[in-house]
Amino acid sequence: MTSAAKPVRAKADNIADYMHERGAKARAAARLLARADTGTKNAALFALAQALLDDAERILEANAQDMREGRNAKLDAALLDRLELNPKRIEAMADGVRQVAALPDPIGEISDMKLRPSGIQVGHMRVPLGVVGIIYESRPNVTADAAALCLKSGNAAILRGGSEALRSNLAIGRCIERAMIEAGLPKDAVQILDITDRRAVGEMVAMPQYVDVIIPRGGKGLVAAVSESARVPVIKHLDGICHVYLDADADLEKAVAVAVNAKTQRYGTCNTMETLLVDAPLAARVLPTLAEIYVEAGVELRGCERTRGILAEAKAATEEDWRTEYLAPILAIRVVDGLDAAIEHINTYGSQHTDSIVTENLSKARRFLREVDSSSVMVNASTRFADGYEYGLGAEIGISTDKFHARGPVGLEGLTSLKWIVLGDGSVR
Structure with a gap:
């Protein structure tokens, strides 16, 4: 025995x-x-x-x-x-x-x-x-x-x-x-x-x-x-500080679907989104819709100054928020000026786990795939797919x-x- x-x-x-x-x-x-x-x-x-x-x-x-x-x-x-x-x-x-x-x-x-x-x-x-x-x-x-x-x-x-x-x-x-x-x-x-x-x-x-x-x-x-x-x-991996970046050339419906799923499908997993990055030209169009869904789901929002200018319900984000794996219904949101700023944020604060871009611009997608230094990099897909079962490994x-x-x-x-x-x-x- x-x-x-x-x-x-x-x-x-x-x-x-x-x-x-x-x-x-x-x-x-x-x-x-x-x-x-x-x-x-x-x-x-x-x-x-x-x-x-x-x-x-x-x-x-x-x-x-x-x-x-x-x-x-x-x-x-x-x-x-x-x-x-x-x-x-x-x-x-x-x-x-x-x-x-x-x-x-x-x-x-x-x-x-x-x-x-x-x-x-x-x-x-x-x-x-x-x-x-x-x-x-x-x-x-x-x-x-x-x-x-x-x-x-x-x-x-x-x-x-x-x-x-x-x-x-x-x-x-x-x-x-x-x-x-x-x-x-x-x-x-x-x-x-x-x-x-x-x-x-x-x-x-x-x-x-x-x-x-x-x-x-x-x-x-x-x-x-x-x-x-x-x-x-x-x-090993130490943290799962995963990002979704919503590009100005994103399809709005896809952007909402991916951003919601990446955060709310399950909170306690290492491939859950912890920081949402939004391209400045898209922020006023997409953030109110997302905030309504997040608040209804019980997600606490913490945002940069530009985010709070759009979302009154968001608390002020600190430097520590960009470095935190919450494993909880809390989301940090940052408005950024384009792809370069998004990649810089991810490579500075991320944990090299999983990061995703939502865009219809093929050139931007290719740059994101090439320049983001993470073990899984995605285009128009939820970070929740970073999983051996979903990758066809049977299990991980x-x-x-x-x-x-x-x-x-x-x-x-x-x-x-x-x-x-x-x-x-x-x-x-």
Whole structure:
């Protein structure tokens, strides 16, 4: 029986020993998983998708208890939104797992083969990273997403969810365990830590002999703490300060639709718009319409002086507002003088996550795509599309705003590496 099926516990007797045992098991499982063929991995994924649906009632019961304890602990609205599961979200988890199964298996793919003058052929083969450590807050759906992506990419995984979601994660973990056993794969290939002691995180990020990469998913404090203490590479983003820029050449209907959706579709996600930039010639035409919709939705508006000249209901924005990821129904609005000013604002205050322009001017759209230094840049689309599921990755393991080794939503390829391969025929130098 794996840890996912054990009773919930708060601590282990010796954290270091506990984590090193988990790491050793993960490393051994990773070697076995790397040899698994595509059919076997897909069988496990389809079994997992079905198990999630079959166990939906028990998962929801566990989540309801986590939600009750979260409310009693006065978790903020954004965390509670991420924590909550419902039948639709469980169906989405299962669908994401099936989508991962349907994706091409990247492992063993050979590319860029070139014949050298010496007669050897040189190219690349895609291989697993090895053992992936994932640290996350709330979001029990990450448990299924991470297991699916790591399994398909041939990586073992050690998952450490937040204490607020422990029961939900362990319930999902039981589904993962059954699926692995049913497919004949090593059960230790996906391990869910059943302890809440924070020292476990400190041990996990300092085990390069067992863990090849760490992926933190959660608030800025968690990501920063993991990044500062990790002795293994980290795939991360710190903030989601996302912008939508409404250009003077925007279609008004598209501008309203994108700006409303980017802010109000969901408040507690990293791809939610936090700052709206509006080209000065368009401001008086579009802002009153948007303000009416935002106020009706309960969004607090904070604007620059020019914005407040148009919207009396807007509070005065401070310098700090341009640098803030609210994860709440609050929106900063700034009127700018054209595309150059918009790009300058984004590259100064943004977090290199996701930024969008609404315009019918192709030249401006191309400039925006080229000059905005973010991991996802969009034209006439809501920032809420910055998501592995929406990008066709099946699911995502996280979003990276770094430029190495992966950028943007991280799916299967982001969980692999390349090694050089050389083919010869008794070739000598």
